[in-house]
Amino acid sequence: MYPLLDRIESPADLKKLPQEKLAELAAEIRQFLLANVSRTGGHLASNLGCVELTLAIHYCFNSPADRIIFDVGHQAYTHKILTGRRDRFYTQRQYQGISGFPKRSESPHDAFGAGHSSTSISAGLGMAVGRDLQGSDSKVIAVIGDGSMTGGIAFEALNQAGHLKKNLIVILNDNEMSISKNVGAFSSFLSKKLTGNYYRDLKKEMKELLEGIPAIGGNILHFARKAENSLKGFLTPGALFEALGFDYFGPLQGHNLPHLIEMLENARGLEGPVLIHVMTTKGKGYQPAEENPALFHGVGPFDVATGKVTAVKGGAKSYTGIFGETLVRLADDDPKIVAITAAMPDGTGLTPFARAYPQRFFDVGIAEQHGLTFAAGLAADGFRPVAAIYSTFVQRAYDQVFHDICLQKLPVTLAMDRAGLVGDDGPTHHGVFDISYLRHLPEMTLMAPKDENELQHMLKTAIYADRPVALRYPRGNGYGVRLDQEIAQLPLGKGEMLVDGDDVAIIAIGCTVYPAREAATMLAERGIRATVINARFVKPLDRELILATASRTGCLITVEENALQGGFGSAVLELLEQEGVTGVRVKRLGIPDRYIEQGPQPQLRADLGLDAAGIAASVEAFLSQKNRPTLARIK
């Protein structure tokens, strides 16, 4: 099927091909990507956009001795295919398959693991320094997109790289897109100057201005022409990188293999940090993806012929969608509500808000830290900011939550989408730590809805709590429950009892509540009467309800989709300890102390015993151990 690609098992095989054959190989790779990603889903558009670039890099450098680092890593499919994973590529992002991101444990060619953005230059610089300390002569190449370049850590790395003057090649893959259109002054700077129009218009305006000055205008024009080249240099993106100590080359047409290869061959021999600016088209070679790169950024299975995404039958609305709709409804009545995203307006459901209230919507770029401090600033000025960020990316901004929001008691709502197990993106993206890293911060209120209707109410509760609030909700669809027309504020720190039973109490939070209730039904069929509590709040806990239930049943099972360490169950244990409660047995169910690989959410939940059957089994096993020896007896 793929006459050239089928012969390539490693970069060494690639190098055997004459350069003239590479364009043909690129076309085969695009076919291969389409055939596979249309079945598995994945980050199609970015990968289609960097086929030639990746081929050129592997053609000119010697991986794994030379270290190739892909920022975010969502664009590393061609790299994987060329480095011995073509045969397994159909398993990418699948349960027990290869990862959708570079992963050090997967291949020696994956020089650095990724999934989160803007780390490649820092990691590359570390490797360059390590190489020099060890006296080796390998090359280090960091490939970073224009979106990822908006992350602060990328600039921190450029700053140090320009200072250290190590041999480091940074390739800026500029497609003028983040997931959505790239925004911000840096992005405008990169693109505006490149169109040439800006420069042409400026020149024309200057000429007219100077010609209009009587007598001396002509002379000045003469000097201005002489200065033209330096002016042009000043106006190109190169000036920025040169000022940071890099040698700048570009912009290059990123789909022109001979040009790329010539440039990279030259770059091999250059001393010091080098930045090669490459222009590419996101979705290149597949019309639907070129026309709608945001949709094909991370896409589910689709039909190659039509570009139509395979519809999920009868799906309820997503939590993300409900969040976005509710925020618009609340903002209709309150001009103080503003919304912030870190380069993910679609993913976080903020696009309807952006359309309805463009003046109150802010895409800060991939800059979670800045985004949260920016939100704190707005809150300090009397606004009600809602920052919608995936749970896993809030990790970037822990200090901002502490120092800029909680310590100053500022009423920022942190809407943490993708909390819990996310599925195919795997360990880099599972949002299973936020309860642990937020719960201990004084002033923080932390809640999680049991379903999409409760999400509506919690969002309003959060926005009007007049304090820092984090609201976590999962990736995927709700349960299709009826949505209350009136959005209400919930009492802070109050949970709800859903099922009453005396044998044991299951206290669940967020997306584990429905499975817990289903588990109770299963247990009832086996003669076990379980109480089920929807905790709603991780902080403050519903002290009265939990203590009363503990004293009544003497046996508590907590359930959460968060790390067990420091999670919701730990909070319940701490409550019992603080209150001096003894004689109550507690079992915590949640994410164990290891990273969870990729897979469909239901599969992962079943594996971890967090589905209804798993919870019921744990409850039964726990109850059957009632007479196990206590520590006192062992002593």
Ligand SMILES: Cc1ncc(C[n+]2csc(CCOP(=O)(O)OP(=O)(O)O)c2C)c(N)n1
């Ligand atoms: C810290 C962090 N925030 C957000 C994301 C989500 N994200 C993944 S790719 C991406 C856009 C990256 O744009 P760019 O680097 O230009 O690559 P392109 O998709 O255009 O190929 C974003 C926002 C992330 N992976 N990491």
Ligand SMILES: CC(=O)[C@@H](O)[C@H](O)COP(=O)(O)O
């Ligand atoms: C690479 C990355 O970080 C994003 O593209 C992420 O994969 C999006 O995840 P969702 O599909 O959950 O929006």
Ligand SMILES: [Mg+2]
């Ligand atoms: Mg981009």
